[in-house]
Amino acid sequence: MYKASELELNKLLSLVLERDASDLHLIVSEPPIIRVDTQLLRLDNYQVLTNDSINDLLNVLLNERQREMFEKQMHIDFSYSFKDNVRFRVNAYRQKGVLAVALRTIPNRIKTIEELNLPSMVRRFIDRRQGLVLVVGPTGHGKSTALASMIDEINNTRADHILTIEDPVEFVFTPNRSIVSQREVFVDTPDFATALKAALREDINDVLVGEMRDLESIAAALTIAETGHLVFGTLHTNDAAQSIDRIVDVFPSHQQPQIRSQLANVLYGVLSLRLLPKAGGGRIPAYEIMVTNHAIKNVIRDNKIYEIPNIIHTSLEEGMVPLDKTLALLVKQGLVELEVAQAHVADNEYFLSLIS
Numbered sequence: 001m002y003k004a005s006e007l008e009l010n011k012l013l014s015l016v017l018e019r020d021a022s023d024l025h026l027i028v029s030e031p032p033i034i035r036v037d038t039q040l041l042r043l044d045n046y047q048v049l050t051n052d053s054i055n056d057l058l059n060v061l062l063n064e065r066q067r068e069m070f071e072k073q074m075h076i077d078f079s080y081s082f083k084d085n086v087r088f089r090v091n092a093y094r095q096k097g098v099l100a101v102a103l104r105t106i107p108n109r110i111k112t113i114e115e116l117n118l119p120s121m122v123r124r125f126i127d128r129r130q131g132l133v134l135v136v137g138p139t140g141h142g143k144s145t146a147l148a149s150m151i152d153e154i155n156n157t158r159a160d161h162i163l164t165i166e167d168p169v170e171f172v173f174t175p176n177r178s179i180v181s182q183r184e185v186f187v188d189t190p191d192f193a194t195a196l197k198a199a200l201r202e203d204i205n206d207v208l209v210g211e212m213r214d215l216e217s218i219a220a221a222l223t224i225a226e227t228g229h230l231v232f233g234t235l236h237t238n239d240a241a242q243s244i245d246r247i248v249d250v251f252p253s254h255q256q257p258q259i260r261s262q263l264a265n266v267l268y269g270v271l272s273l274r275l276l277p278k279a280g281g282g283r284i285p286a287y288e289i290m291v292t293n294h295a296i297k298n299v300i301r302d303n304k305i306y307e308i309p310n311i312i313h314t315s316l317e318e319g320m321v322p323l324d325k326t327l328a329l330l331v332k333q334g335l336v337e338l339e340v341a342q343a344h345v346a347d348n349e350y351f352l353s354l355i356s
Helices: 004-018 051-061 064-073 122-127 143-157 192-199 215-226 240-249 253-266 294-301 305-313 323-332 338-342 348-355
Strands: 023-027 033-036 039-042 075-082 086-095 098-106 131-136 161-166 179-184 206-209 230-235 267-277 283-291
Touching (some): 004 023, 004 051, 004 098, 023 051, 051 086, 064 075, 122 267, 131 143, 131 240, 143 206, 143 230, 143 267, 192 206, 215 230, 215 253, 240 253, 240 267, 253 267, 267 323, 267 338, 283 305, 283 323, 294 305, 338 348
Parallel strands (some): 131 230, 161 206
Antiparallel strands (some): 033 039, 267 283
16 A cells, blocks of 8 residues: 555656656755756646655655664765666755755666767777776766766676676666676765775776765775776766866875876776757767877876866867867757857857857
């Protein structure tokens, strides 16, 4: 027998799937709000939510252990399975003293690189057997989806042992040619750093780090990449240059020269993503690609990160692509409106010269 709150949650989640929405927001004094093609839409045919009604829905979403963690931390990330094979990434939090919940749809099928319109250069990242590959960009711009596609490509083409460390586990991989171990923080391991340190004893080939968020997890990821493994990681940064700065700046100043040297040696490439509303509906990625050549290695070691955008602009033949170039191409192809693209442009003069 379903409780009223469980029926209400099922109804809302079913609507999210019917409308092909990416997110659902539950906020006090608002009706439920969904995000479709980057636009937030209020479901005005629903009642305005109260703190009690959100708490009832949260009681359906959380198990006892998660509820204890939420009460202690006042926020929690976790995944929620709905129907047969549909999953949501959930963040429950407090704002202005009351409850709020954000749910993101995790597609029930991992799309291919081609289906996601990712650049072919991504395959060079996958073909590596060691080093560090970063997928970066703002929240909600397709990092997890792109990484899942890349990991599944390895799963389908190589006999590797793939380890993912996530908070929470999002895409669930079906082992094919590879075997896949998926560890969830707080469920299978206390934190990212502990799982990464243990990884070297687990006969792994490839590691996906759901988020390189602190000194310990970043240091461990660099060490694994340095010891002959392929490591994929994500950062909430805007581009390659900012990503390198973020990694180095996490460490104390006396360690930074050593970290710059280590990063220059292990970093293979950075894919920076922007997921844009597509003309006519749907979304499409724009991207920046940086590949670590001798020039990039030198500017990382010499702490001249500001030179990276210029190196990307002058290294197109090596597979590097500036974000503005892909934005201009999407506009010229009629796939993205000019105003949408310009909101993400780094150099407007260069961008306009490419269009004209």
